[in-house]
Amino acid sequence: MSTNPQNDCREKQLANEQPSATEQPTITRRQLPRLAAIAALLALDPDVVDPNRWQPTTTGKRGHGKS
Amino acid sequence: VRAAAVVAHLDALDVLPALRAALRAMTAHDESALECREHWTGIIPGLERTLGLDPVAVAPFTLAWSLMYSAITHLDHLQDGDLDDDPVFRTLPHPGIGYNLVFAYYVLASSLLHTLSDQAFSSHRTTRLHRLWNKHMLRMASGQQLDLTTAKADQSALDSYQLIAQYKTGATFALVFGGLAALASDDPDFVDLFADVGELYGLLLQCSDDLRDAEDQPNLTLTLPHALQARFGHTTSAISERFWNQLYQESSHHLDELVTFLPPAMQAELRQLFVTAFGEAATQE
Numbered sequence: 001m002s003t004n005p006q007n008d009c010r011e012k013q014l015a016n017e018q019p020s021a022t023e024q025p026t027i028t029r030r031q032l033p034r035l036a037a038i039a040a041l042l043a044l045d046p047d048v049v050d051p052n053r054w055q056p057t058t059t060g061k062r063g064h065g066k067s
Numbered sequence: 068v069r070a071a072a073v074v075a076h077l078d079a080l081d082v083l084p085a086l087r088a089a090l091r092a093m094t095a096h097d098e099s100a101l102e103c104r105e106h107w108t109g110i111i112p113g114l115e116r117t118l119g120l121d122p123v124a125v126a127p128f129t130l131a132w133s134l135m136y137s138a139i140t141h142l143d144h145l146q147d148g149d150l151d152d153d154p155v156f157r158t159l160p161h162p163g164i165g166y167n168l169v170f171a172y173y174v175l176a177s178s179l180l181h182t183l184s185d186q187a188f189s190s191h192r193t194t195r196l197h198r199l200w201n202k203h204m205l206r207m208a209s210g211q212q213l214d215l216t217t218a219k220a221d222q223s224a225l226d227s228y229q230l231i232a233q234y235k236t237g238a239t240f241a242l243v244f245g246g247l248a249a250l251a252s253d254d255p256d257f258v259d260l261f262a263d264v265g266e267l268y269g270l271l272l273q274c275s276d277d278l279r280d281a282e283d284q285p286n287l288t289l290t291l292p293h294a295l296q297a298r299f300g301h302t303t304s305a306i307s308e309r310f311w312n313q314l315y316q317e318s319s320h321h322l323d324e325l326v327t328f329l330p331p332a333m334q335a336e337l338r339q340l341f342v343t344a345f346g347e348a349a350t351q352e
Contacts, residue, residue, distance in 0.1 A: 032233065042306065043299070
């Protein structure tokens with residue numbers, strides 16, 4: 001606590017103020033899957049490195065976000 | 068119904084006739100356009116069910132979000148010079164008018180938030196919602212800024228793409244997930260958790276759209292196929308398919324970790340939103 005009465009008043013004002021309407025952006029708390037790491041994993045796959053070797057898989061589905 | 072509510076709100080505002088007419092036209096156009104963008108707005112009813120929210124009570128927010136999403140789509144078209152597919156802006160004498168309309172449209176969208184009922188929601192919740200709105204809109208704009216200033220293909224293209232996708236589309240969906248959670252709960256951790264789930268949803272949506280629409284992507288934007296091309300030196304359907312399968316699999320695990328402490332029924336409903344949008348995750352090969 002400040003010894004200056006004016007500062008005390010200001011501290012009380014700050015404590016009572018509403019939060020700013022433009023809160024600072026913050027970094028997402030949890031790291032989402034990293035695309036570069038996935039690509040690095042795929043780069044170890046010879047089927048991906050050499051497209052001529054690739055055979056279609058039957059597992060999984062592509063995303064269909066749009067109708 | 069959506070357009071009628073926006074027009075009723077607009078008619079109560081003090082704007083000159085020319086702008087009012089233009090905003091009415093945009094609203095009418097976008098209501099029909101939104102029906103073709105089910106992958107955007109289709110998430111809202113599912114979230115309302117998951118959170119036990121009354122759709123009528125939260126309509127000012129869901130309308131605001133939908134209108135905002137339309138506004139940034141128009142902005143994309145203006146910035147890319149891609150007006151052929153935008154009937155609202157195609158006939159404008161010059162793009163400057165379009166920028167003013169987008170600005171006004173965005174303000175109109177955000178002003179809908181003020182029509183949330185005081186009886187239905189405490190000022191604490193609506194204040195948090197406003198803060199969340201500004202936070203994620205600034206994040207979205209920073210993603211757009213990076214998108215507009217990033218070289219299309221270099222060795223760090225995947226990292227750049229991730230930032231762009233997370234800050235553009237991710238933040239937009241973080242807002243709708245987190246915003247609805249903010250109207251349903253006073254718990255900031257609960258709100259943050261939903262925002263994180265929304266960001267993951269948005270990232271996946273952007274990646275899946277990019278991979279599926281590889282042939283139609285504008286050259287001005289860094290897309291996932293461009294970034295994969297930069298990384299591997301070539302793009303094939305093999306790379307796209309395996310990349311997506313791996314990404315979705317890891318994202319499904321990430322979602323499981325995020326929702327661990329939620330009630331089981333809520334966990335199941337959130338997982339179902341992802342399955343509805345993206346299908347079942349591939350099994351480990």
